[in-house]
Amino acid sequence: xxxxxxxxxxxxxxxxxxxxxxxxxxxxxxxxxxxxxxxxxxxxxxxxxxxxxxxxxxxxxxxxxxxxxxxxxxxxxxxxxxxxxxxxxxxxxxxxxxxxxxxxxxxxxxxxxxxxxxxxxxxxxxxxxxxxxxxxxxxxxxxxxxxxxxxxxxxxxxxxxxxxxxxxxxxxxxxxxxxxxxxxxxxxxxxxxxxxxxxxxxxxxxxxxxxxxxxxxxxxxxxxxxxxxxxxxxxxxxxxxxxxxxxxxxxxxxxxxxxxxxxxxxxxxxxxxxxxxxxxxxxxxxxxxxxxxxxxxxxxxxxxx
Amino acid sequence: xxxxxxxxxxxxxxxxxxxxxxxxxxxxxxxxxxxxxxxxxxxxxxxxxxxxxxxxxxxxxxxxxxxxxxxxxxxxxxxxxxxxxxxxxxxxxxxxxxxxxxxxxxxxxxxxxxxxxxxxxxxxxxxxxxxxxxxxxxxxxxxxxxxxxxxxxxxxxxxxxxxxxxxxxxxxxxxxxxxxxxxxxxxxxxxxxxxxxxxxxxxxxxxxxxxxxxxxxxxxxxxxxxxxxxxxxxxxxxxxxxxxxxxxxxxxxxxxxxxxxxxxxxxxxxxxxxxxxxxxxxxxxxx
Amino acid sequence: xxxxxxxxxxxxxxxxxxxxxxxxxxxxxxxxxxxxxxxxxxxxxxxxxxxxxxxxxxxxxxxxxxxxxxxxxxxxxxxxxxxxxxxxxxxxxxxxxxxxxxxxxxxxxxxxxxxxxxxxxxxxxxxxxxxxxxxxxxxxxxxxxxxxxxxxxxxxxxxxxxxxxxxxxxxxxxxxxxxxxxxxxxxxxxxxxxxxxxxxxxxxxxxxxxxxxxxxxxxxxxxxxxxxxxxxxxxxxxxxxxxxxxxxxxxxxxxxxxxxxxxxxxxxxxxxxxxxxxxxxxxxxxxxxxxxxxxxxxxxxxxxxxxx
Numbered sequence: 001x002x003x004x005x006x007x008x009x010x011x012x013x014x015x016x017x018x019x020x021x022x023x024x025x026x027x028x029x030x031x032x033x034x035x036x037x038x039x040x041x042x043x044x045x046x047x048x049x050x051x052x053x054x055x056x057x058x059x060x061x062x063x064x065x066x067x068x069x070x071x072x073x074x075x076x077x078x079x080x081x082x083x084x085x086x087x088x089x090x091x092x093x094x095x096x097x098x099x100x101x102x103x104x105x106x107x108x109x110x111x112x113x114x115x116x117x118x119x120x121x122x123x124x125x126x127x128x129x130x131x132x133x134x135x136x137x138x139x140x141x142x143x144x145x146x147x148x149x150x151x152x153x154x155x156x157x158x159x160x161x162x163x164x165x166x167x168x169x170x171x172x173x174x175x176x177x178x179x180x181x182x183x184x185x186x187x188x189x190x191x192x193x194x195x196x197x198x199x200x201x202x203x204x205x206x207x208x209x210x211x212x213x214x215x216x217x218x219x220x221x222x223x224x225x226x227x228x229x230x231x232x233x234x235x236x237x238x239x240x241x242x243x244x245x246x247x248x249x250x251x252x253x254x255x256x257x258x259x260x261x262x263x264x265x266x267x268x269x270x271x272x273x274x275x276x277x278x279x280x281x282x283x284x285x286x287x288x289x290x291x292x293x294x295x296x297x298x299x300x301x302x303x304x305x
Numbered sequence: 306x307x308x309x310x311x312x313x314x315x316x317x318x319x320x321x322x323x324x325x326x327x328x329x330x331x332x333x334x335x336x337x338x339x340x341x342x343x344x345x346x347x348x349x350x351x352x353x354x355x356x357x358x359x360x361x362x363x364x365x366x367x368x369x370x371x372x373x374x375x376x377x378x379x380x381x382x383x384x385x386x387x388x389x390x391x392x393x394x395x396x397x398x399x400x401x402x403x404x405x406x407x408x409x410x411x412x413x414x415x416x417x418x419x420x421x422x423x424x425x426x427x428x429x430x431x432x433x434x435x436x437x438x439x440x441x442x443x444x445x446x447x448x449x450x451x452x453x454x455x456x457x458x459x460x461x462x463x464x465x466x467x468x469x470x471x472x473x474x475x476x477x478x479x480x481x482x483x484x485x486x487x488x489x490x491x492x493x494x495x496x497x498x499x500x501x502x503x504x505x506x507x508x509x510x511x512x513x514x515x516x517x518x519x520x521x522x523x524x525x526x527x528x529x530x531x532x533x534x535x536x537x538x539x540x541x542x543x544x545x546x547x548x549x550x551x552x553x554x555x556x557x558x559x560x561x562x563x564x565x566x567x568x569x570x571x572x573x574x575x576x577x578x579x580x581x582x583x584x585x586x587x588x589x590x591x592x
Numbered sequence: 593x594x595x596x597x598x599x600x601x602x603x604x605x606x607x608x609x610x611x612x613x614x615x616x617x618x619x620x621x622x623x624x625x626x627x628x629x630x631x632x633x634x635x636x637x638x639x640x641x642x643x644x645x646x647x648x649x650x651x652x653x654x655x656x657x658x659x660x661x662x663x664x665x666x667x668x669x670x671x672x673x674x675x676x677x678x679x680x681x682x683x684x685x686x687x688x689x690x691x692x693x694x695x696x697x698x699x700x701x702x703x704x705x706x707x708x709x710x711x712x713x714x715x716x717x718x719x720x721x722x723x724x725x726x727x728x729x730x731x732x733x734x735x736x737x738x739x740x741x742x743x744x745x746x747x748x749x750x751x752x753x754x755x756x757x758x759x760x761x762x763x764x765x766x767x768x769x770x771x772x773x774x775x776x777x778x779x780x781x782x783x784x785x786x787x788x789x790x791x792x793x794x795x796x797x798x799x800x801x802x803x804x805x806x807x808x809x810x811x812x813x814x815x816x817x818x819x820x821x822x823x824x825x826x827x828x829x830x831x832x833x834x835x836x837x838x839x840x841x842x843x844x845x846x847x848x849x850x851x852x853x854x855x856x857x858x859x860x861x862x863x864x865x866x867x868x869x870x871x872x873x874x875x876x877x878x879x880x881x882x883x884x885x886x887x888x889x890x891x892x893x894x895x896x897x898x899x900x
Contacts, residue, residue, distance in 0.1 A: 032758065033757070034757040034758070034759045034760070035727050035729045035730065035756075035757045035760075036727070037757075133630055133631070134630060135630060157755075160754070160755075161754075161783075162630075162783065163628075163629040163630045163783050164627070164629070164783055164784075164785050164890075164891060164894055165629060165894070165895070165898065166630075167783065167784075168891065190729070190755065190756065190757050190758060190761070191784065192758055193784075193786045232863075232866070255793075267879075267880065268873070268874075268877055268879070268880075271870055271873040271874045271880070272874045274870050274874070275870050275871050275873075275874035275875075276874075279870075280863070280866035280867060280869075280870055281866075281870060281883065282823075282866055282883070282885065283883060283884055283885065284880065284882060284883040284884075285882045285883070285884060286881070286882070292758065292762060295758050295759075296758075296759065296762065299759060
């Protein structure tokens with residue numbers, strides 16, 4: 001769907017993107033990276049706001065930097081910044097932007113209503129957009145990105161400024177959109193939990209290059225034989241019993257412990273020990289690297305640590 | 306029994322087709338024109354701007370009925386067609402109202418977008434820089450031409466009706482169209498060029514007004530010191546008046562060749578457009 | 593717990609608009625999370641606690657003294673506000689140095705503390721660049737640096753991690769956790785529940801200007817009677833386990849997950865349930881892959897209390 005070959009771009013003397021090559025099939029991808037990695041620059045290149053200094057690219061079969069207008073017809077962009085067109089209500093604004101994308105006026109109007117219902121702004125869609133709260137503005141930004149039914153959605157920090165309830169709903173909306181076939185989404189976000197709950201593949205950038213392009217599951221490696229548990233009850237006798245079985249006990253944080261089981265000890269032994277010492281195991285799981293740890297590993301490797 | 310289809314929940318695709326056209330900037334213009342129309346004081350400004358037309362309409366009517374004694378001084382002044390139209394277009398009051406109209410309809414066009422950071426929303430659309438500028442330009446042009454070109458043509462028509470003769474010189478018609486075009490394009494490009502300078506609309510409104518006032522005062526001071534009319538090339542209303550004289554072939558109001566004003570106004574318009582185009586390009590990259 | 597911050601009958605409104613109403617609260621050392629929907633009153637509360645706003649009714653004392661405009665107390669308090677508030681034409685270094693001097697440190701000390709603060713948030717390399725050239729995340733870190741500069745005993749952070757990239761997010765969370773371990777008082781307001789959860793389990797939930805809940809997340813969850821606890825168990829023989837569990841009175845429902853490998857049990861008697869469960873596993877030797885409590889997290893507590 002997106003093919004980039006050796007794209008480079010600099011802001012004056014500062015090289016923002018160096019020889020980036022990418023081949024993304026259809027689907028939903030997370031775009032991650034530290035500040036200054038080039039994520040925003042990459043998005044701007046895809047949108048045609050910037051023209052690459054060198055290299056070629058293709059989005060959905062159309063050449064980058066040549067077929068600007070026609071490319072943009074098929075892309076929906078949800079910017080991170082606070083952006084608005086004041087003096088209009090949500091329906092007027094969404095329909096206006098839909099018209100500017102090439103929709104006939106009445107279609108744009110109908111679709112604007114549909115899309116505003118979908119993002120949850122149905123009750124406030126006749127209000128002036130300047131009066132909207134932060135969460136509502138985010139939803140409006142999503143609505144205007146969807147109004148012309150693009151094939152590619154670029155979402156930049158989609159949950160920024162939203163309260164927990166709003167965040168949850170926004171992520172649900174994104175997951176719902178992703179379910180539709182022929183919808184492609186790229187999400188750029190600082191929040192790893194957001195990416196984890198919506199995407200299965202990520203692209204990680206660092207210092208202007210792409211350092212990883214794989215599935216989240218592939219990034220997270222299972223550490224065998226370490227279990228994380230939370231217990232309620234008298235911990236000391238329980239842990240003593242475990243140690244007597246040659247198990248390692250490590251306190252992590254927030255009452256979370258890691259139990260290292262040697263190869264010959266089955267997890268069932270944990271439960272037997274708990275039952276015998278009258279302790280409840282309320283949380284039990286094989287320890288997994290979190291996306292955060294995996295991300296740190298990738299970046300550190302790329303930085304040569 | 307046929308099974309009833311249930312409307313799918315969740316996101317739905319749109320079945321239509323997106324059209325590309327040469328006029329894809331038109332929604333910007335239509336939207337902008339409506340917004341200006343709904344502003345406070347709109348009706349006041351429009352009536353004031355139209356008032357010159359009505360006065361001249363009356364004068365034209367009166368000139369065909371020598372029995373009427375009212376407005377006789379004005380009628381005497383308007384002996385020839387050229388004089389009539391030149392005085393109509395280039396009179397101080399109308400120029401003043403045109404500047405007010407420019408401020409009213411144009412000062413906030415780009416500066417409001419700057420303030421509310423609307424650029425990312427616009428430029429993510431299949432809209433080129435020239436589309437955006439054309440759209441905004443047309444908003445100001447629409448209002449300016451409505452109070453110059455349209456009354457001009459109407460005045461000609463009514464004159465023909467009142468005098469009962471269908472003759473007019475083609476040169477006159479050319480003048481009736483050329484003057485508003487040059488003057489309004491000039492004012493519109495100046496307004497937009499200033500509008501892109503700052504997100505603070507009040508500041509832009511004051512700036513445009515100051516350009517109008519200050520340029521004229523400066524010209525008068527310089528003329529008083531150096532005793533040469535050429536200094537009126539600095540004055541905004543002065544240039545517009547000279548333009549009127551140039552276009553209609555009447556005696557120049559100031560003692561310098563009238564075509565200089567026409568040239569200057571055109572040159573400034575072109576410069577303003579280049580400047581705008583460059584600034585928008587910068588803004589697009591920084592979005 | 594000796595209270596570091598004490599609010600009594602605290603209320604504040606702006607004209608007709610309610611900020612907070614009748615807040616009674618004590619916060620001690622360690623990290624406390626301040627949560628609530630937008631407009632709930634969190635920022636109002638933090639600004640009063642930082643001495644920036646005057647209470648309308650009631651009082652708020654920090655270290656035993658009323659905090660409003662109490663500039664001597666400001667030495668011991670650090671506040672990182674939500675919004676941008678730095679002089680854009682200054683460089684990061686100049687700005688932090690200015691603040692250090694305003695705190696009353698002499699030139700040499702101010703220089704040392706500024707360097708330390710900037711190094712902690714990773715802005716030492718960009719210290720000579722003008723602030724208007726900083727990215728959003730960098731400006732957020734600068735604000736953080738300005739609040740920890742004077743090593744205050746109490747730190748109040750309003751959305752400290754907004755816009756900060758994942759690398760620095762982890763480092764700053766560690767910094768905050770260290771502050772808590774050192775016995776300082778940290779109050780963090782954030783929307784991002786996983787962040788709060790990773791740093792502390794003590795929370796204060798504000799909604800509609802009032803306190804809806806206060807204390808340890810898990811204890812609060814335990815107190816929410818209306819929603820039975822969910823326990824999700826993944827094992828090789830879910831139906832067998834289910835059979836054994838259904839007999840007990842305190843299991844209110846058993847749901848099988850689509851994958852056919854887990855079941856979710858709802859119970860109103862969590863304590864009894866777990867004793868039963870562990871006993872069952874120990875006796876029958878059922879192979880268990882996972883036991884989790886899906887709604888014993890902050891998001892669920894939040895949802896239940898705010899009421900969907």
